[in-house]
Every structure is written in structure tokens, then in C-alpha cells.
Amino acid sequence: MPSNVMQNTHRSTRLIMIQKGISKGLPIMMGYLPVAITYGVLAKQAGMSLFELTLMSVLVFAGASQFMGAGMIAIGTGAIEIIIATFVLNFRHFVMSLSFMNRLRGIGLNWKVPLSLGITDELFTVASIHSDEAKQDKGVYFYTALILTGYFSWVFGSFLGGVLGDVIPEALSQSMGVALYAMFIGLLIPSVKKELKFGMIAIIAMLTNAIFSQFLDVGWAIVVGTLVGGATGIFLLKEDKA
Amino acid sequence: MILLIIIGMAIVTAIPRVVPAYIVDKVNFPNWINRWLNAIPYAALGALIxxxxxxxxxxxxxxxxxxxxxxxxxxxxxxxxxxxxxxxxxxxxxxxx
Structure with missing residues (x-):
């Protein structure tokens, strides 16, 4: 039965993509769980109910802004100020989404729109480092599995933090704050080993961010750093590269 | 009140994420913009670290x-x-x- 055989290969390619997406999502899960638990603890202390703090993770799904939001709720900041500050802090995802969506040109809007909602710093960078899947058959399942792994870790961790309170010992939770940075480094270095210019792009972005963070909000400084660093790529990268 | 804040935060976070999906669906970029966008992940990693x-x-x-x-x-x-x-x-x- 040729049609049966084809169906089976299709199904197994999809399964392989899903497994690959989950496995590439594991480091993100490791980074997200402790951070999300910490968020849950802080949000509870800020006076949010378990339902509210979990709902924020479900609907907003952007770590730094949720910490900020919970903190601002705790000190009684007005809604408009919190929402504007969130926009500023999360605007960097526009730049990231534009880069990621540009890679997914061959994929329909019905996939692109839900995938775009899953763009966080961590998921964007992991997805981008694995850019080959964008061109592969069933590659969209890779990105979906990757993003859902990160998403469920974040939502589940927030809920857990809200339920259990301070479960992670202070020294350990502080040490785990380095996890996501270590992951970013672990993503960057292999690319630098292949092509030194990726390191140059990153260093220019670092320096630009360091300079602009002296007088801009963190959110805008990261946007400027990312755009300026990326702009050097116009001259450094070749057409088919990266 | 907190619910309102959460919904507002969700909207202003979702819009910048979703709009690019529609942009790339409508607009074809010149090559230099493609190179710029391809370099964004490395620049973002730098700026995030x-x-x-x-x-x-x-x-x-x-x-x-x-x-x-x-x-x-x-x-x-x-x-x-x-x-x-x-x-x-x-x-x-x-x-x-």
C-alpha cells in the first residue's frame, strides 16, 4: 500500500520533529522552572491570587515584564503605567519576531500567528539557532513543540510557585538566576566557533546595549543594541549565510 | 483591577509579537534587510547576555x-x-x- 507507507513516513517525520523540539526545549525548561517559581512566589506576595498570577503567565508569557508587573501591583502603581512599561520592556520581541517570521516565509499564517505569540528571548534565540528546520518538511512541528515546552514550563512553574511559596532555598534560587545567561552563551559560542563574525555582531550589540542602558530603559537599550548589532550583519553576512 | 492590568499587559505584549507575521506575509524585503534580520539572533544574544x-x-x-x-x-x-x-x-x- 504505497499511500499507507507515505502516511507512515509523514507521521514519523512529524514525530521526529516533535521529539527534537522538546529536546531542544529542555535547557529552556531548566531555566524557566526556577524563574517561574520565583515569579509565582513574588506575585503571591504582591497580593495576586493564584488564579491571577497563573493567568498572567498564560496570557502575557514574558518573564521580565511579569516580575515588573507584579512588583508594580505590589506598590499600587496605576494600570496605565504598568501597561506602558510592559510595552516598552517587551517591544524587543517585535524585532525578534520580524527576524523569526522572515525565516518562516514558506509557512502559512495559520501557523505563523500562534508561533509568533510564543516568542520570548529564550525561545526566539533557540529557534533561530536551529534555522534549518524552517526549510525542512514538517519543520513547523519542531518550532511548535519547542515553544510549547517553554510555555508549559513557564505556566506550570508560575502556578507551582504560587501554590508552594518559597520552596527553593535562597542560595540555590540565586545561583539559578545565571541559568538563562549560561544558555544564551551556550547558544552563541558554537556559532562563533563556526564563524567569528557572529561573535563580532554579538559584541557590538553588547557594547551598544551597555552604553544605551546608561540613559534608556532596559527595554529600549536591548532594542537599540539588537538593531545596531544586527545592522553590522548587513556588511558582515553573505546572502545565503546564517 | 488586577484582571484589567493582566489583559492590558497581554495585549501590548501580543501585538508586537504578531504584527511581523502579517508583515512578512505582505512585504518582500530587499536583500540587505534580510541580512540584517538574519543577524538579529546573534545581536539579540549579545544584548541579552x-x-x-x-x-x-x-x-x-x-x-x-x-x-x-x-x-x-x-x-x-x-x-x-x-x-x-x-x-x-x-x-x-x-x-x-
Missing amino acids: FPGILSVKPDQPHVGLLGGLIAIILAFLGFNIILIVIGSIATVYFLTF
């Missing part, structure tokens, strides 16, 4: 820096990313113990 890593332990910037240095070394040696993360966490843990 530094100077943020200095604030892992806010009053002791060297702690985050050393955790990062261990991550760089392990990454150059070709370790799996999970081991890089664990090595970096362990470094910070022993420095702050």
Missing part, C-alpha cells in the same frame, strides 16, 4: 561574570548546553555559598 549577566548577584558583578566565563569555556570545549547551564549554576552557587 551583557550587561544583564552582571546583575545575577547585583552587589557582586564578578559572580555573574565568572559564571559566564565558565559557560564560555564549557561551550568552547563543546559540552552539551545542559551541562553548560549546570556548570554555570554550580559556579555561582559555590561563589555565593
